[in-house]
Amino acid sequence: MFLSAAFAGLGLLIVSVRAQNATSQYVDPSVPTGTPVSGDYTGALRPQIHYSPPTGFMNDPNGMFLDAEGVYHLYYQYNPTDIVAGNQHWGHATSRDLYTWENQPIAIYPGAEGEGIFTGSSVIDVNNTSGFFPNQTNGVVAFYTLHTSEEETQDIAYSTDGGYTFTKYANNPVISINSTQFRDPKVIWYPSTQQWVMVVAYAQEFTIGFYTSPNLTTWTHASNFSHYGLLGLQYECPNLVQMPMLSNISIENPLEDSNFASTDMFILYISINPGAPLGGSIGQYFPGTFNGTHFTPVDQAARIADFGKDNYATQFFYGIPATSPQISIAWASNWQYAQVVPTGQLEGFRSVMSLPRNNVLANTTRGDYTLVSLPYDLSPLYSSTSSLANSTSLANSSLLYDYSSTVPSGAVTFNMTVENIPLANATGTANFTFLSSVTGESVRGGFYLGGDTPFWIDRGYIRGFENPFFTDKFSTNNLINTDTQAFRLQVVIDRSILEVFLDNGLRSATTTFFAEGMLDTLLISTRELNPGVQVSAEVFGLKSAWAPLADSNGTVAGNITMSNQRVRRNMMGHITL
Numbered sequence: 001m002f003l004s005a006a007f008a009g010l011g012l013l014i015v016s017v018r019a020q021n022a023t024s025q026y027v028d029p030s031v032p033t034g035t036p037v038s039g040d041y042t043g044a045l046r047p048q049i050h051y052s053p054p055t056g057f058m059n060d061p062n063g064m065f066l067d068a069e070g071v072y073h074l075y076y077q078y079n080p081t082d083i084v085a086g087n088q089h090w091g092h093a094t095s096r097d098l099y100t101w102e103n104q105p106i107a108i109y110p111g112a113e114g115e116g117i118f119t120g121s122s123v124i125d126v127n128n129t130s131g132f133f134p135n136q137t138n139g140v141v142a143f144y145t146l147h148t149s150e151e152e153t154q155d156i157a158y159s160t161d162g163g164y165t166f167t168k169y170a171n172n173p174v175i176s177i178n179s180t181q182f183r184d185p186k187v188i189w190y191p192s193t194q195q196w197v198m199v200v201a202y203a204q205e206f207t208i209g210f211y212t213s214p215n216l217t218t219w220t221h222a223s224n225f226s227h228y229g230l231l232g233l234q235y236e237c238p239n240l241v242q243m244p245m246l247s248n249i250s251i252e253n254p255l256e257d258s259n260f261a262s263t264d265m266f267i268l269y270i271s272i273n274p275g276a277p278l279g280g281s282i283g284q285y286f287p288g289t290f291n292g293t294h295f296t297p298v299d300q301a302a303r304i305a306d307f308g309k310d311n312y313a314t315q316f317f318y319g320i321p322a323t324s325p326q327i328s329i330a331w332a333s334n335w336q337y338a339q340v341v342p343t344g345q346l347e348g349f350r351s352v353m354s355l356p357r358n359n360v361l362a363n364t365t366r367g368d369y370t371l372v373s374l375p376y377d378l379s380p381l382y383s384s385t386s387s388l389a390n391s392t393s394l395a396n397s398s399l400l401y402d403y404s405s406t407v408p409s410g411a412v413t414f415n416m417t418v419e420n421i422p423l424a425n426a427t428g429t430a431n432f433t434f435l436s437s438v439t440g441e442s443v444r445g446g447f448y449l450g451g452d453t454p455f456w457i458d459r460g461y462i463r464g465f466e467n468p469f470f471t472d473k474f475s476t477n478n479l480i481n482t483d484t485q486a487f488r489l490q491v492v493i494d495r496s497i498l499e500v501f502l503d504n505g506l507r508s509a510t511t512t513f514f515a516e517g518m519l520d521t522l523l524i525s526t527r528e529l530n531p532g533v534q535v536s537a538e539v540f541g542l543k544s545a546w547a548p549l550a551d552s553n554g555t556v557a558g559n560i561t562m563s564n565q566r567v568r569r570n571m572m573g574h575i576t577l
Contacts, residue, residue, distance in 0.1 A: 028087070028109075031080050036103040036558030037091075041546035043347035044518050045464075047494040048409040048544035049381055050332070051101050052352040053091055054556065056080045059313065059338065059351060060184075060237060061329045062090055063107075063122035063142050065163070066319035072098055073163050074329065075107055075142070076353070077119060083344035088116035090144065092164070094559075098327070098356040098376050100545045103558030108142060108157055108166050118152070119237055120144030121186040122163065123196070123216070123318050130216040132158040141216050142166055143198070145183035146173065152182045154200060156216065175200070175211065175219050184237045187216075188318065193292040197222075199268070203234040208270065210293060222293035225268060229284045229302030232275020237313040239269040240290065242322040249362040249372060250483045254504050255325055265361055266290045267371065268297070269305070271313050273335050277304075278471050280336035281312040287361060287369035298369055305371060307476040308457065308509035309334050310497070311354055325358035327376060332497055332510050336469035342514050343496070354510050355492060355499055364506055365479050374505035375492060378413055383541035389522075394535035396428075396526055404437065404520035407541035411494040416524060416537040418449070418487040421480050426450050428529035432522065434493050439463070439517030443498055447487060449529070452477050455502055457511055464514035474509060478502050493519065494542070 039054025063075035078091030090108035133139030153173035157166035245263035276282030288297035356376040431446030460472030
């Protein structure tokens with residue numbers, strides 16, 4: 001049964017009620033242990049600067065943290081045996097720049113047939129509050145939902161080698177409420193109370209539970225957050241993160257250090273699926289304050305994080321200083337069609353992650369506490385130090401660039417700035433088109449400067465995937481900034497995924513597409529602009545992050561340092577060397 005709001009409000013101590021069977025052993029012979037899964041990253045639909053699994057099916061990002069050595073750890077929901085969801089493991093990859101990823105061995109395996117290691121999070125137990133890590137400061141504790149047909153419980157596993165291999169806690173679960181719809185724990189450290197805090201979804205009660213713990217193993221219910229914003233059919237994947245605030249979103253480089261204001265604001269991020277306005281899955285966030293046990297939103301508004309259809313289960317990295325932009329990654333797909341997109345049958349994998357994003361809050365016109373989301377620095381990936389194409393006089397003109405021979409990765413980014421926009425009676429459009437010179441397919445988008453200033457994206461001219469739920473047109477409204485009288489646009493395309501960022505990240509959208517021919521030409525054009533409006537644009541090629549890791553056959557093997565070691569499993573299914 002579900003934990004009712006009345007029952008949860010009693011603040012009862014939740015203790016382990018079912019010890020894991022120490023004699024059970026389960027090893028799927030088709031799943032490699034101690035060595036990473038290899039993959040071919042050369043396919044025409046395979047993104048080159050976004051993370052994707054080597055083979056099989058991937059969904060939610062899990063357990064993300066930044067360690068003391070500057071390594072970002074990304075775990076993810078992973079089925080290594082099929083190209084649809086099921087047989088859920090935690091895949092694992094690491095990076096120092098958030099773009100160049102090294103595939104690691106699978107991190108956490110099911111302990112018995114029929115189990116799933118569902119979504120969760122990780123923390124670094126620097127002070128050994130758990131008692132798992134005597135004489136070390138880099139111990140990692142992973143929280144995950146153990147899914148079976150009978151129940152979903154919150155379990156933990158710990159790692160003494162910095163997050164590469166894990167041992168499941170012998171007294172799992174750490175929280176059990178006898179529910180089949182209780183999942184996705186996200187844990188943070190709250191310094192003011194010297195306590196760990198967990199947010200977890202009572203999925204079909206539209207409730208997020210808050211729990212506290214001094215030691216990561218014993219948890220006490222503290223409060224509930226229930227029936228806010230869009231409900232859909234269930235809440236999933238909550239995140240609680242302290243979020244810095246900008247003083248001025250209007251400056252050209254809003255993330256510069258001097259532009260941050262002192263604030264104690266948090267956001268509670270909740271994913272819903274199904275039931276998004278465009279269908280399927282979507283993310284929403286609530287800005288507010290947190291006192292260690294209770295989250296209080298500034299209002300009851302549903303703020304949508306991404307106006308596309310392929311951005312879900314966003315997770316924020318643990319270990320980013322609270323005063324810095326918080327870094328997130330999302331699953332770039334939608335449950336309405338994720339398990340049938342053509343990358344599965346054509347290239348042996350399904351799903352990619354979004355770009356890593358810097359996130360901050362800002363007050364904007366008609367939008368207090370807006371979540372600003374921008375790509376993590378792309379400049380190290382530029383294929384050359386100077387732009388491949390540019391124009392400073394693009395008003396009522398166009399820029400055409402064929403990158404088929406100059407950007408082998410097929411990954412391109414461009415920035416466009418429209419300035420001196422009249423505050424009244426503005427007219428005109430600023431549009432872009434990525435197209436295939438072979439098939440004529442295209443992905444398009446643009447901005448109307450007049451009326452209610454809508455921005456739109458159209459993936460309907462792509463022919464490689466037909467599905468009734470694969471909505472092909474999206475739009476949002478983006479008011480002209482009265483201080484700057486300018487509009488800024490950043491666009492990133494990477495073979496089969498497009499991400500757009502409007503006005504320094506005030507609006508963003510993630511859109512996948514599956515073309516029969518590779519897109520290789522960019523057209524930027526403006527029309528019917530008012531006299532005096534100025535437009536400039538720069539186009540940069542992006543180097544493949546996967547190509548340098550591949551062998552002569554295009555295969556990326558990942559971190560094989562454990563491959564030549566003897567790999568065994570003990571009675572609980574854990575790797576022992």
